[in-house]
Amino acid sequence: MALYNPKEVEPRWRAAWAEAGVFRAQTGSDKPKYYVLEMFPYPSGHLHVGHARNYAMGDVVARFKRARGFNVLHPMGWDAFGLPAENAAAERGVEPAAWTHANIDTMREELGRLGLSIDWSREFATCDADYYGPQQALFLKLMERGLAYRKEGLVNWDPVDMTVLANEQVIDGRGWRSDAPVERRKLTQWFLRITDYADDLLAGLEGLDRWPAKVKLMQENWIGRSTGLRLTFAFASESGGVEVYTTRPDTLFGASFVAVSPYHPLAERLAAENPAAGAFVAECRRGGASQVDIEAAEKLGVDTGLKVVHPFDSSIELPVWIANFILMDYGTGAIFGCPAHDQRDLDFARKYDLPVKPVVLPPGEDAALFHVKQDAYIGPGRIYNSGFMDGLDVEAAKAAAVARAQAAGQGQGATVYRLRDWGVSRQRGWGCPIPVVHCPACGVVGVPPDDLPVRLPEGLDFSRPGNPLARHPTWKYTVCSDCGGPAERETDTLDTFVDSSWYFARFANPAAAEPIDRAAADYWLPVDQYIGGIEHAVLHLLYARFITRALKGEGLVGVVEPFAGLFTQGMVTHETYRRQNGEWIDPAGVEVHAEGTARRAVDAVTGEALIIGDSEKMSKSKRNVVAPAQIADAYGIDAARLFVLSDSPPDRDVQWTSAGVEGASRLINRVWSEFAAEVEERDGNEEAVAADLRRVTHRAILAVTEAVEGFRFNSAVARLYEFVSALKTSPAAGAARHEARSALARLIAPFAPHLAEECWRRLGEDGMVAQAPWPVHDPALARDEEKILPVQIDGRRRGEVRAPPGASEAQVRQLVLDDPEIARRLEGLTLRKMIVVQDRIVNLVTG
RNA sequence: GGGGACGUGGCGGAACCGGUAGACGCAGCGGACUUAAAAUCCGUUGGCCACAAGGCCGUGAGGGUUCGAGUCCCUCCGUCCCCACCA
Numbered sequence: 001m002a003l004y005n006p007k008e009v010e011p012r013w014r015a016a017w018a019e020a021g022v023f024r025a026q027t028g029s030d031k032p033k034y035y036v037l038e039m040f041p042y043p044s045g046h047l048h049v050g051h052a053r054n055y056a057m058g059d060v061v062a063r064f065k066r067a068r069g070f071n072v073l074h075p076m077g078w079d080a081f082g083l084p085a086e087n088a089a090a091e092r093g094v095e096p097a098a099w100t101h102a103n104i105d106t107m108r109e110e111l112g113r114l115g116l117s118i119d120w121s122r123e124f125a126t127c128d129a130d131y132y133g134p135q136q137a138l139f140l141k142l143m144e145r146g147l148a149y150r151k152e153g154l155v156n157w158d159p160v161d162m163t164v165l166a167n168e169q170v171i172d173g174r175g176w177r178s179d180a181p182v183e184r185r186k187l188t189q190w191f192l193r194i195t196d197y198a199d200d201l202l203a204g205l206e207g208l209d210r211w212p213a214k215v216k217l218m219q220e221n222w223i224g225r226s227t228g229l230r231l232t233f234a235f236a237s238e239s240g241g242v243e244v245y246t247t248r249p250d251t252l253f254g255a256s257f258v259a260v261s262p263y264h265p266l267a268e269r270l271a272a273e274n275p276a277a278g279a280f281v282a283e284c285r286r287g288g289a290s291q292v293d294i295e296a297a298e299k300l301g302v303d304t305g306l307k308v309v310h311p312f313d314s315s316i317e318l319p320v321w322i323a324n325f326i327l328m329d330y331g332t333g334a335i336f337g338c339p340a341h342d343q344r345d346l347d348f349a350r351k352y353d354l355p356v357k358p359v360v361l362p363p364g365e366d367a368a369l370f371h372v373k374q375d376a377y378i379g380p381g382r383i384y385n386s387g388f389m390d391g392l393d394v395e396a397a398k399a400a401a402v403a404r405a406q407a408a409g410q411g412q413g414a415t416v417y418r419l420r421d422w423g424v425s426r427q428r429g430w431g432c433p434i435p436v437v438h439c440p441a442c443g444v445v446g447v448p449p450d451d452l453p454v455r456l457p458e459g460l461d462f463s464r465p466g467n468p469l470a471r472h473p474t475w476k477y478t479v480c481s482d483c484g485g486p487a488e489r490e491t492d493t494l495d496t497f498v499d500s501s502w503y504f505a506r507f508a509n510p511a512a513a514e515p516i517d518r519a520a521a522d523y524w525l526p527v528d529q530y531i532g533g534i535e536h537a538v539l540h541l542l543y544a545r546f547i548t549r550a551l552k553g554e555g556l557v558g559v560v561e562p563f564a565g566l567f568t569q570g571m572v573t574h575e576t577y578r579r580q581n582g583e584w585i586d587p588a589g590v591e592v593h594a595e596g597t598a599r600r601a602v603d604a605v606t607g608e609a610l611i612i613g614d615s616e617k618m619s620k621s622k623r624n625v626v627a628p629a630q631i632a633d634a635y636g637i638d639a640a641r642l643f644v645l646s647d648s649p650p651d652r653d654v655q656w657t658s659a660g661v662e663g664a665s666r667l668i669n670r671v672w673s674e675f676a677a678e679v680e681e682r683d684g685n686e687e688a689v690a691a692d693l694r695r696v697t698h699r700a701i702l703a704v705t706e707a708v709e710g711f712r713f714n715s716a717v718a719r720l721y722e723f724v725s726a727l728k729t730s731p732a733a734g735a736a737r738h739e740a741r742s743a744l745a746r747l748i749a750p751f752a753p754h755l756a757e758e759c760w761r762r763l764g765e766d767g768m769v770a771q772a773p774w775p776v777h778d779p780a781l782a783r784d785e786e787k788i789l790p791v792q793i794d795g796r797r798r799g800e801v802r803a804p805p806g807a808s809e810a811q812v813r814q815l816v817l818d819d820p821e822i823a824r825r826l827e828g829l830t831l832r833k834m835i836v837v838q839d840r841i842v843n844l845v846t847g
Numbered sequence: 848g849g850g851g852a853c854g855u856g857g858c859g860g861a862a863c864c865g866g867u868a869g870a871c872g873c874a875g876c877g878g879a880c881u882u883a884a885a886a887u888c889c890g891u892u893g894g895c896c897a898c899a900a901g902g903c904c905g906u907g908a909g910g911g912u913u914c915g916a917g918u919c920c921c922u923c924c925g926u927c928c929c930c931a932c933c934a
Contacts, residue, residue, distance in 0.1 A: 218850095259934095599857095719870090
């Protein structure tokens with residue numbers, strides 16, 4: 001029998017699947033539906049092994065669910081707008097559209113070679129007007145609802161990419177793509193009112209029981225709900241006052257100052273009146289241009305000379321400061337400072353010699369002796385030095401302070417969120433145009449539905465920084481649809497995260513004239529299993545939940561949660577190698593030798609000794625990238641799929657090694673040799689031998705099924721290895737062997753689909769394994785004839801007894817007591833108690 | 848500074864509910880086949896003691912709960928991730 005030849009087998013079966021259309025999702029099917037989706041790729045140029053792992057996982061689920069009788073939707077598309085296309089345009093003078101579509105063609109071909117069971121008839125790219133046109137219609141609906149609005153505000157400006165970024169796209173004060181320190185600029189921008197849904201997005205997390213706890217927690221923290229008090233401190237010598245927000249109204253009597261942000265309207269007014277304040281505000285705005293600087297900066301402030309009156313005791317006056325550490329866009333942009341019980345306030349008070357007055361007495365402390373030194377006290381305790389709150393604990397005092405402030409009309413209990421509205425304007429040329437015009441007479445006017453899509457023009461000039469749409473000679477000049485007068489188009493485009501926040505709904509019917517085909521979406525949504533990287537925990541995954549809620553409000557979809565199940569997969573890493581001079585070297589040019597347990601790497605050509613580095617995320621800069629095409633050439637794609645799913649749990653990183661993929665390749669050859677071989681009938685013991693094999697088979701069916709359902713693909717593959725070994729060493733022939741082979745072909749199909757088809761055909765089965773039902777586990781056949789129960793004496797294993805499965809406690813007790821070896825062990829000991837766990841273990845307790 | 852996760856052989860990891868720790872793979876060692884190598888197949892592989900039978904130790908460290916702890920609780924150490932002047 002010929003060796004298994006993936007180069008011949010794999011393309012043949014891919015062609016057969018395509019021809020038979022076996023992966024097409026059915027409309028009007030009476031099977032239950034199952035929607036499995038992997039986060040769609042950005043068409044960067046080529047597929048990498050990380051993609052391969054991600055899509056292989058989704059494919060395992062899709063093939064498994066199909067075999068289990070579901071009508072499966074497993075589509076693919078392209079998140080195709082974004083900066084790399086503009087950079088390519090700038091560097092090489094190509095059209096972004098041409099560059100993007102060429103990449104899509106390449107990557108579609110590469111994805112195809114992975115043997116994924118995708119319904120390609122639903123493919124789309126977000127950069128095509130067929131997609132972004134409907135998206136513009138959605139944007140106009142959000143605008144009518146007031147969910148999309150324009151405002152002037154402080155925004156994150158990326159000075160390298162020359163565009164505004166959302167808060168979620170600023171990582172440690174730097175742009176998420178450019179890594180440049182982000183500046184604060186005041187600009188008029190489009191925002192989506194995600195804050196309207198802050199509470200609902202938070203509450204909805206509770207129902208997402210098939211989401212990782214980690215992601216839910218990250219979203220919860222990102223939304224950042226806190227409850228407290230909005231409270232006005234009245235000015236001492238004029239009318240009006242300054243409103244602060246606090247979560248610690250119980251410490252109000254410990255207040256020693258009020259401070260406002262340099263961007264606060266009061267700061268602006270005082271800056272005009274008072275030269276010292278003016279200089280300070282100017283300094284903050286200049287020096288504080290980048291967030292990186294702000295975070296590193298020392299706490300600084302200036303006393304404005306203005307006084308306010310303590311709301312609970314009019315005999316107390318407090319100074320008003322302007323301080324650089326107060327955020328304008330959280331709470332009210334103003335605080336009261338209580339140095340004894342807040343570390344930042346304490347640092348500030350020590351620097352400027354402001355009073356430190358403790359009002360929370362820690363348990364066990366003496367009021368006369370307690371002092372705050374270097375560390376503010378933020379723990380629980382009893383309130384003192386606080387008038388009407390004296391003697392209360394912290395929680396009771398909070399309630400009392402809120403009640404008092406509300407009764408006096410000084411303030412209101414308030415819930416505040418850390419979440420800000422989503423800034424979606426981007427000063428970029430390769431994105432979805434925001435479909436509005438600016439009319440000198442009518443203001444901002446939405447483009448009428450009949451004029452959609454607002455198409456991107458060809459021939460944009462990307463050779464200079466800045467927005468090419470804004471400097472296009474004609475594109476922006478148009479007329480106002482309201483008054484007919486001359487008007488200019490909006491030249492900002494939408495954040496590409498808008499594109500990806502509803503694409504899953506478009507897959508329900510990507511050809512629909514309306515943005516979302518409601519009937520199709522009602523059938524397919526929510527996505528049953530979504531798979532992607534954890535880096536989107538507070539970006540894409542939060543935006544998509546918000547947009548789905550907004551769409552529900554418009555009656556466009558019937559669900560509020562887009563993704564019922566979420567799985568976040570780990571990355572593929574590879575060991576790194578470098579020369580003595582520090583230069584990185586490609587793994588293809590490295591030979592690794594084992595010397596006992598140590599490993600030594602040398603240059604395959606020169607023999608130069610190399611330094612073996614950590615296994616890291618594959619990156620061009622470290623040259624530790626292995627391309628899927630390379631792997632497929634050497635081992636076949638099934639071996640690669642099997643390996644990326646086998647070595648580590650799917651949510652953890654997996655280390656790519658050639659030894660590992662060789663192991664997977666060995667399994668494939670072992671499986672094929674089983675199907676290729678004829679097994680001779682053996683003499684004697686036929687019944688027992690067949691029963692043994694059937695037991696192995698039915699256990700494998702159960703174990704693999706449970707592992708796949710539980711997303712433990714590594715365990716599923718381990719069980720397949722075991723099953724193959726057991727099958728190959730079993731002498732059984734005839735029906736039992738056929739049953740085992742038939743089960744094996746179907747169990748391995750989600751992982752190594754091409755091999756499985758070849759085996760299935762060899763078995764002489766009808767049709768394709770891609771359409772075959774999942775094997776069914778029969779518990780009666782899987783059952784042991786007898787169980788071996790370890791017998792422990794005082795927790796240490798001292799022997800074993802054999803008992804029929806399900807043996808009663810009395811039976812087992814008798815077996816144990818009758819066992820001579822155990823009796824010998826018990827000599828000189830007093831048996832006090834025997835614990836029998838059915839079919840598991842026995843423990844004898846002596847004393 | 849706040850929040851969270853994780854520490855198991857030489858390596859990746861398994862043990863899903865508290866019930867034989869180390870499945871499966873990799874690497875290693877020994878053997879078969881071969882003129883030889885590769886491939887393949889078989890055996891072996893946590894540590895210590897022992898000729899052996901067997902014994903003792905062992906899931907980051909220390910304590911606790913339990914007949915029984917990798918798993919639950921407390922303290923500590925280490926690593927990683929998220930957020931971060933959020934009042």
